[in-house]
Amino acid sequence: MTRNTKPLSLRVPEPSGRPGDTPDFSHLKLDVAGAVDRPPVDARPVQMLDLAFRLVRVLDDEGTAVGPWNPRLDAETLKKGLKAMILTRAFDDRMHRAHRQGKTSFYMKCTGEEAIAVAQGMILSREDMGFPTYRQQGLLIARGYPLVEMMNQIYSNASDPIKGRQLPIMYSAKDYGFFTISGNLGTQVPQAVGWAMASAYKGDDKIAISWIGDGATAEGDFHNALTFAAVYRAPVILNVVNNQWAISSFQGIAGGMETTFASKAIGYGLPALRVDGNDFLAVWAATQWAEERARSNQGATVIELFTYRGAPHSTSDDPSRYRPGDEHEKWPLGDPIVRLKQHLIALGEWSDEQQAEAEADAVEQVRAAGKASEAIGTLGQSRPSVKTMFEDVFATDDWRLTEQRREVGV
């Protein structure tokens, strides 16, 4: 028997547009550039609660850097960042095509999100450890990791630095401060906290930085990480890359309609920043703020990087099946590469010709690396010795693996 009251109804969040609809971003509350205060680095989290709901932006529509978050970067740094972003996009395009040509089984682009990993990869040093997901290729590229090694990994060829064991794009580069990527979403975040705790325990000065997608914040690991980061005041930067989509599920399905992802930090007593992820300068400034906090032993910061995933989720995805086809072009925060380029031009430090040159140079770099990697082999054409399949399971030999290796005849 139910009581004689009005029937309840279940709410399932839905995005503002589906295929065929006109993209609608009118629900977004976007602060204008320069509008958000910059608290002192030692501000207590309760003194800056509003920053979890505002949006830190530096570049205005004309490409001018404005407001208290302007990191006042020199032109060389800006150019380096721009070039790394251009190279990241060129790399993505080439590898996406390589997948279409059957040279690899899988690829994931970070189109529209390049500013995030590039800026953050430039700020932190290689001795710090990044705990990435699969959309931080810009981190390796900004740090000058050889493109050919990235491709060798993607092709699982004989020179794959991780011996053909991982899905393409799941790099591991300890010397570049790039932790081995897991296919299980969210697991890296509490690991980053543990790594940071270890640095603090040792009295070292290294910090950790992690990234997680908006969708994956729903995993328990994310929340466990926030608890540990707060409890032990771990020197770590915890990024949430809100690119609006988790495969076909919009960010509301992970709780983004009720509050911001940055605000998840508040209940843990952690400071939260919500930042325009397509604004290289804003990403830089916020990360630097968090870095300073971590290095001065004030613990973790949660940064929500507000952006849009322009490309399909992966080569196995067709976003036109679940979102308006041109939604990406309508993204009100623009394209990170175009915006930084515009800024450099406004500073008188760059030109359309230089941009075209940089793009051509990036394509050439990628092409050369592609040639070198493909000479070693693409997927199925070349691979490490099968013997290596039985290695690295344990530090020492195990009779089962020895017997099984013999059974394979290697």
Add this chain to the structure above:
Amino acid sequence: MVDQTHAPASEAPEAPAVAPMNMIQALNSAIDVKMAEDPNVLSFGEDAGYFGGVFRVTDKLQEKHGLTRSFDAPISECGIVAAAIGMGAYGIRPVVEIQFADYIYPAYDQIVSEAAKMRYRSGGQFTSPITIRSPYGGGIFGGQTHSQSPEALFTHIAGLKVVIPSNPYDAKGLLTAAIEDDDPVVFFEPKRLYNGPFDGWHQNPVSPWKTQELAQVPTGKYSIPLGKARVMREGNDVTVLAYGSMVWVSLAGADHAGVDAEVIDLRSLVPLDIETIEASVKKTGRCVIVHEAPKTSGYGGELSALVQERCFYHLEAPVTRVAGWDTPYPHAFEWEYFPGPQRVSDALKSVMAGGR
């Protein structure tokens, strides 16, 4: 060996080299000695810091080694293991406690997908030299959620080591080896044996460890290599493979049956001492496997298959398993559930009768 004749006369008299310890004290001593020796060894878990753990295995470690080396953790098994993994990647050797093995499931993904795979997936760039300790097993009226034996779930996972001691001497030596191991080790402690060997007759009191030779534990450092079984009793008629509290149950069962059984304590399931098993079964021609965990897909199935693959033509009778039932652990029926010596004895007699 230290050459005593050259020891300076002014040195303080050495601490006694051996002391009687129960399993809790022996485990504590292992962590204590390792922490004293290596500043990279940390110990943490729920209630594991100030209070020394609900079973007191980490007792006084905080007092001796400091707050940042032995501390309490949030009730977040996933967080505990994940933090340990991150620390391990940094170069630390964390020894973490999961309060009861029944609560290891929230950390399962971190153990299985992360710690176990770290070395392999990174091509050897990152490792996970962590030790995950957890009291496990039944016989303490713990009900469903304080009695489970989940070891088989971990033996199935490539990249994990699984160790289970049955006495204080082994507990300390094996835990020391686990902490020093460069791979992740899941270390299950049979809590029914913490305070004394237990023969499985539930009406019998737990006899104190101090009456046992295996409770004479060196106070200093020693280790027992992982992957070496201990022959607890030599025999000629049947091989009994057991680990944890079932080692003592098996000894009692063999006595009860009056069978000349060779009882082998496996000590570690991964790596497994296949040579000792094979040699014993080839000698006796019979094999009974005893574990507390439910029978279906338990580690006994694996042992049975290995014995069959390697010793088939030496077998006089079918390999037989004595195990927990395939039900959740029932509080009121604990003694019907717990595989006691009577069941082992019955199995031994039936294997002896089943000769060909």
